[in-house]
Amino acid sequence: MTFIETKLKGCFIIEPSIFPDERGYFMESFNENTFEKGIGHKVHFVQDNQSFSSKGVLRGLHYQTGIHAQAKLVRVLQGEVLDVAVDIRPDSPTYGQYEAVLLSSENQRQFFVPRGFAHGFLVVSATATFFYKCDNFYNKESEGGILFNDPKIGIDWNFPLEQLLISEKDKVQETLENARKIW
Numbered sequence: 001m002t003f004i005e006t007k008l009k010g011c012f013i014i015e016p017s018i019f020p021d022e023r024g025y026f027m028e029s030f031n032e033n034t035f036e037k038g039i040g041h042k043v044h045f046v047q048d049n050q051s052f053s054s055k056g057v058l059r060g061l062h063y064q065t066g067i068h069a070q071a072k073l074v075r076v077l078q079g080e081v082l083d084v085a086v087d088i089r090p091d092s093p094t095y096g097q098y099e100a101v102l103l104s105s106e107n108q109r110q111f112f113v114p115r116g117f118a119h120g121f122l123v124v125s126a127t128a129t130f131f132y133k134c135d136n137f138y139n140k141e142s143e144g145g146i147l148f149n150d151p152k153i154g155i156d157w158n159f160p161l162e163q164l165l166i167s168e169k170d171k172v173q174e175t176l177e178n179a180r181k182i183w
Contacts (some may be wrong), residue, residue: 001028003038006099008087010114012039013101014073027108029075030133039112043071045133050077053130057165058157060087060120061146061173065182069115070141071135079128080104082119086146086153088182089116096176098155105160116182118146122157122164144175144180152176160161 004013014035016027028034036042053059061084064070074083086098101111104125112128113119121130146158148155153176173179 001034001038006101008085008094008097008099008117009092010039011085011099012112014038014110016108016110029110030073032091033153035073037045037156043135045073045135047134047137049132049134051130052127054161054165055123055125056125056163057063058120058122058148058170059167060084060170061118061148062120063088063118063144063146063182064139064142065144065180066142068136069182070138071112071114072119072132073110073112074103074119074121074132075108075110076103076105076132077129077131078105079123079125081123081125081128081130082157082159083111084119084155085111085113086118086155086176087116088118088146088176088179088183090181093118094115096153098153100155115156118144120148122159124159144182145170146176146179147173150175
């Protein structure tokens, strides 16, 4: 596996080693020792989640606050998504900046989003199955969210906004400036 740190300290794009042959391929999608060495610290994942969505579905930007903050290791099992992490750590030099990564079943890339980031994704293929590991359990009372099109963040979703399929909850999230604080 190759670990590529992004401009957002702590966020990593992970490119697996894939071993193809006439039968298909083999790859190791997660190895705790390799992962912790690659990102430089321990992470203990406690929950796996999976979603299925159609083209144009935008989920996010979500995060958990306080002691319920979550780090996520995300990947696409089928299809293709534009995956986005936004730095919401108040003292970070990259506060309010984002990283966007194309994840697909073709490239098999993964994206590690540490605690202190909002996260969301947009399905750009006909359908997509999205899988993620979390290092903390979900807690409804600790939910936070940021408006997907906050002009101060300026995410380029590279998709016609009128074709987005967004939940009512995500349509009315706060801007970064007014959102619930992470810590």
